[in-house]
Amino acid sequence: MILVQTDQAVAEKSTTSDDVLVVDDLRVYYDTPSSVVKAVDGVSFTLRQGQRLALVGESGSGKSTLATALMGMTKAPGRVHGGHVYLTGRDLLAMNRSEMRMTRLSDIALVPQAALNSLNPVIRVQRQIIDGIIDHAEGEKPTKEELNERVQELLRTVGLPSSVARMYPHELSGGMKQRVAMAIATSLSPKLIIADEPTSALDVVVQRQIMETLGQLQEGLSASVILIGHDMGLIAQFADTIGIMYAGKLVEFGPVEAIFENAQHPYTQALIQSLPSFDHRLQSSGIPGLPPTLANLPEGCSFNPRCTFVMDTCRINEPALRNVGPGQSASCHLFDGDRK
Amino acid sequence: MAPLLELRNVSKIFGGGIFNRRNVTVAVDDISLTISEDNPSITSIAGESGSGKSTMARLLLGIIEPTKGSVLYKGKDVSTMTRREMKQYRREVQPIFQDPFESYNPFYKVDHVLHRPAKNFDIARTPSARNEAIEEALLMVGLQPDETLGRYPHQLSGGQRQRVMVARALLLKPRIILADEPVSMVDASLRATILESIQKLKDELGISVVYITHDLTTAYQISDNLMIMYEGSVVEAGTMQEIIQQPNHPYTQLLIDSVPQPNPKTPWGSQTNSRVINQGLTELKGCKFADRCPAIMDMCNLEVPALFQIRKHVVAGCFLYRDSKVMDNTDIASSFAEKDTILNAAN
Numbered sequence: 204m205i206l207v208q209t210d211q212a213v214a215e216k217s218t219t220s221d222d223v224l225v226v227d228d229l230r231v232y233y234d235t236p237s238s239v240v241k242a243v244d245g246v247s248f249t250l251r252q253g254q255r256l257a258l259v260g261e262s263g264s265g266k267s268t269l270a271t272a273l274m275g276m277t278k279a280p281g282r283v284h285g286g287h288v289y290l291t292g293r294d295l296l297a298m299n300r301s302e303m304r305m306t307r308l309s310d311i312a313l314v315p316q317a318a319l320n321s322l323n324p325v326i327r328v329q330r331q332i333i334d335g336i337i338d339h340a341e342g343e344k345p346t347k348e349e350l351n352e353r354v355q356e357l358l359r360t361v362g363l364p365s366s367v368a369r370m371y372p373h374e375l376s377g378g379m380k381q382r383v384a385m386a387i388a389t390s391l392s393p394k395l396i397i398a399d400e401p402t403s404a405l406d407v408v409v410q411r412q413i414m415e416t417l418g419q420l421q422e423g424l425s426a427s428v429i430l431i432g433h434d435m436g437l438i439a440q441f442a443d444t445i446g447i448m449y450a451g452k453l454v455e456f457g458p459v460e461a462i463f464e465n466a467q468h469p470y471t472q473a474l475i476q477s478l479p480s481f482d483h484r485l486q487s488s489g490i491p492g493l494p495p496t497l498a499n500l501p502e503g504c505s506f507n508p509r510c511t512f513v514m515d516t517c518r519i520n521e522p523a524l525r526n527v528g529p530g531q532s533a534s535c536h537l538f539d540g541d542r543k
Numbered sequence: 544m545a546p547l548l549e550l551r552n553v554s555k556i557f558g559g560g561i562f563n564r565r566n567v568t569v570a571v572d573d574i575s576l577t578i579s580e581d582n583p584s585i586t587s588i589a590g591e592s593g594s595g596k597s598t599m600a601r602l603l604l605g606i607i608e609p610t611k612g613s614v615l616y617k618g619k620d621v622s623t624m625t626r627r628e629m630k631q632y633r634r635e636v637q638p639i640f641q642d643p644f645e646s647y648n649p650f651y652k653v654d655h656v657l658h659r660p661a662k663n664f665d666i667a668r669t670p671s672a673r674n675e676a677i678e679e680a681l682l683m684v685g686l687q688p689d690e691t692l693g694r695y696p697h698q699l700s701g702g703q704r705q706r707v708m709v710a711r712a713l714l715l716k717p718r719i720i721l722a723d724e725p726v727s728m729v730d731a732s733l734r735a736t737i738l739e740s741i742q743k744l745k746d747e748l749g750i751s752v753v754y755i756t757h758d759l760t761t762a763y764q765i766s767d768n769l770m771i772m773y774e775g776s777v778v779e780a781g782t783m784q785e786i787i788q789q790p791n792h793p794y795t796q797l798l799i800d801s802v803p804q805p806n807p808k809t810p811w812g813s814q815t816n817s818r819v820i821n822q823g824l825t826e827l828k829g830c831k832f833a834d835r836c837p838a839i840m841d842m843c844n845l846e847v848p849a850l851f852q853i854r855k856h857v858v859a860g861c862f863l864y865r866d867s868k869v870m871d872n873t874d875i876a877s878s879f880a881e882k883d884t885i886l887n888a889a890n
Contacts, residue, residue: 261731262701295673402797407798408591408798410803437803440804463805473732475732478805480760494733
């Protein structure tokens with residue numbers, strides 16, 4: 204296994220105060236009876252304060268596994284095989300359960316994919332928000348009045364009327380539920396918000412409102428955001444940095460404009476070309492072939508069976524992430540000759 | 544133009560029993576739509592959740608009965624069909640559903656969803672002829688039979704599963720396919736292949752497709768005609784190209800404006816105004832969109848706008864266009880373009 208490391212990750216070792224999250228060669232594997240599935244296989248990146256990173260990939264590319272690992276919630280048969288995750292200098296993976304519990308929500312919070320399923324159907328919204336605060340906040344227990352006030356304030360910031368506090372989840376629409384989930388996620392002013400496809404079940408108008416609210420929350424807290432998803436349109440509008448994941452690895456990483464205008468990795472290029480837009484009617488037929496199954500990855504570069512630029516070396520050697528532009532890196536043998 | 548499947552002044556009202564008169568949801572509000580026989584087309588029905596688009600699909604499929612009006616297939620009312628006619632209708636109007644994961648029974652191989660309908664609808668006399676038909680249908684959607692058959696649903700990707708669903712619909716030699724959000728659960732890189740197979744249905748087999756979605760970009764890729772729904776009513780209808788290039792109804796404008804363009808330099812439009820809380824429909828007198836509309840006028844709260852014929856192939860239900868004449872035919876499809884015009888517009 205070649206150790207994949209970005210230039211950023213190397214430079215990072217002397218953590219600057221601006222870096223909120225440093226992921227260093229993270230590996231999360233699933234043990235199955237027949238094989239070891241490498242869902243996240245040597246991912247490294249750094250996130251500055253206020254940065255909005257989008258992790259893009261098809262289903263099975265490992266993006267949700269990565270998010271779960273960052274939250275310290277990897278469950279069997281999954282396990283963190285190696286690597287480090289530093290959140291403001293503290294190693295998340297080395298924490299014990301109670302430390303991790305105190306870190307969740309107060310430092311790192313998750314906005315789950317299906318808010319529908321993440322809320323308790325028989326408990327009022329107010330209680331669900333308060334439960335999170337009591338459970339994860341350090342120090343003295345706040346009074347009931349303080350808590351109620353906090354709930355009202357949170358609902359206001361996510362754009363919900365105060366009457367929602369007394370409601371049950373089934374009385375809310377999908378967009379409102381997602382807003383409640385965001386209120387819970389930001390209740391202890393985390394430094395990092397991970398949003399795992401927060402709008403995948405919502406329609407376009409609501410989708411846009413939710414993303415705008417998330418953006419406002421992030422700016423208000425000057426937190427960093429990791430947005431996980433596969434809707435490139437949404438990502439183009441929201442993120443400032445994009446990481447493209449394929450078969451458990453970051454294949455390209457860089458500023459959003461650079462990726463959209465000057466994608467280097469063949470997979471990223473194909474992905475961007477296959478996006479539907481109002482500019483043209485159906486022309487491209489998507490990316491040929493199928494997304495790989497992680498249990499049975501091809502030798503060499505995982506993308507080689509679908510790649511139009513495939514060379515001999517792609518079938519044998521795994522490419523490493525290389526610098527291909529300012530802040531932009533890609534892992535492809537096409538750039539082997541370039542400056543490392 | 545011989546009508547194949549027709550909705551005639553159809554309304555569907557949910558709720559509102561004896562004890563609950565107030566809580567009534569008008570999911571579909573007096574809509575007439577014809578899908579004609581001799582002019583295969585792809586018609587998109589678009590709108591946000593709660594607009595009634597899925598209720599439309601269920602009405603067209605005959606899964607639910609309309610509260611008012613009637614659904615006709617080949618001129619016969621679906622509710623009074625004989626068993627034999629019903630079977631033909633069920634075979635010739637085929638659905639493709641949103642979730643390619645839930646359409647399968649995980650305990651059966653994917654062959655099951657192909658063999659079962661083939662058997663029930665007497666697609667072929669002998670088992671070998673049936674297998675042949677199944678293989679043909681799979682090839683049609685770009686799947687290799689030997690790589691697909693004999694596998695369990697979990698062994699296929701979401702895109703493959705959805706294509707097997709398209710193949711299943713195809714197998715029954717339908718006249719109409721109703722696709723309810725067929726690509727929303729499929730990975731971006733595979734969406735185009737599904738859309739392509741749907742387009743092939745129309746181009747090569749002459750099957751009309753009703754494509755129900757909230758995603759205007761995918762609808763735009765394949766559709767000839769578009770119908771935008773808002774709370775059970777049609778707010779704009781016409782040819783796809785014309786509406787996308789020049790949306791007329793404020794709601795259509797909002798929808799198109801909200802689509803995130805995959806280009807960081809094309810920002811989202813500025814306005815978003817929607818009710819955060821939808822309290823169900825209260826007694827509304829005027830236009831349903833009035834409380835969200837940026838161009839609201841006094842008359843909007845007093846009267847329901849009719850569909851105004853803005854251009855030959857565009858109608859919109861908005862008082863901004865009250866100077867145009869009211870659409871003379873209640874059938875929405877009369878605003879759609881004939882086949883030749885569509886081709887010309889595309890070229």
